Amino acid sequence: AGSFLLAMIRYLPATAMTSLTPLRWAPPMVRIVLAMVLAWLTVQAQPLQATLPQGGAFGWVVAAVGELMLGLAFGLAVMLPQAALHMGGWLIDIQAGASAAVLFNPAAQGETQSLLGTLLMLVGTVLFFTLDLHLDLY
Template sequence: MDMIERFAGLLALAFLRYLPVVVLPALTPMRWAPPLVRIVLALGLAWLTVLAMPAQMYTAQAPINWGMAVFGELTIGLVFGLVVMVPYAALHVAGWVVDVQAGLSAGMLFNPGAQGDMQSLLGAGLALLATVLFFTLDLHLALYRALVASTQVLPVGRGGVGLDLDAFLGLLGSSFLLGLMVVAPVMLGLLVVDVGVAYATRSMPQANVYFLMLPLKIVVALLLMVATLPFVPALLNRLFRDAFSRAPALLGL
């Protein structure tokens, strides 16, 4: 009975490690999957993880402080969720910057479905593209391999882990920098258009050049975005793999 209880406890703790990055919609790349599918996948990974653990861990004494063990497992899962969520957030912010520069953000004012929620058109498009490429480039396999390998470095139920603030700030800076690299050609192209608009405004102050040139800026932004698509897979691959490589530092390893 003690062995069964120990196995059940380890299974629950392992499930908590996989919970954030597999089940929670805000952190998992599988947010499009039904909740039942995500829960079953997390339970399957937890079951296989416990079965792969040494047999002597089943007969060991249960953790004295279950609160610390639960906190540690959730922290590890949260770290792996952050290395997925932060790159997505960086891409969304980069798309929002281009929206503002191109004038697409003004279109949200005429969107009756927005209901005051200012959404990013290009940011949402980049997020959808990132989701497709995340699975096309097998980044989900790299993520789950790293998550399973973490059980070898940080055994289930060990506890005593925390989030390193310096490493987290480094993740934010690196991800948002690489996210801006995806849209950098578009931003530079729109800067050239803005210079031309500024010159036209000085030449014809009586004309409302901004609204006259707004369709042109939108067309230029979309054309430049399409022209940079061949380079996006390599940039997104670098963005996510850089975030994955920072997971050990986030855990203080």
């Protein structure tokens, strides 16, 4: 349970920062379940002799803050380039006049999303994993 909690804290920034992630369309319950599944898979991949923090409550707090910082570092390293791609696509949409399509999108629910920006962000995500850049990041 302790390893699961620490792994959940590690994946929390990547699933909670919805403005920078391709998961912005997903409801909060879907993002929570995704974080739990990733945490469970992480715990299953750990060796059987996984070490838990020592030192009582202070050790757990230090471990939780460390996991949160690690999750923030990995999350921002992936999400900031995606946000830059989305912003670039948004600027291209405005210049090309395609941003008017957002006004007629009934699925937007008050949130303006760029068509080309979303496409660039999703292509960037696919290339990130296809070119094995996630292994270089790790």
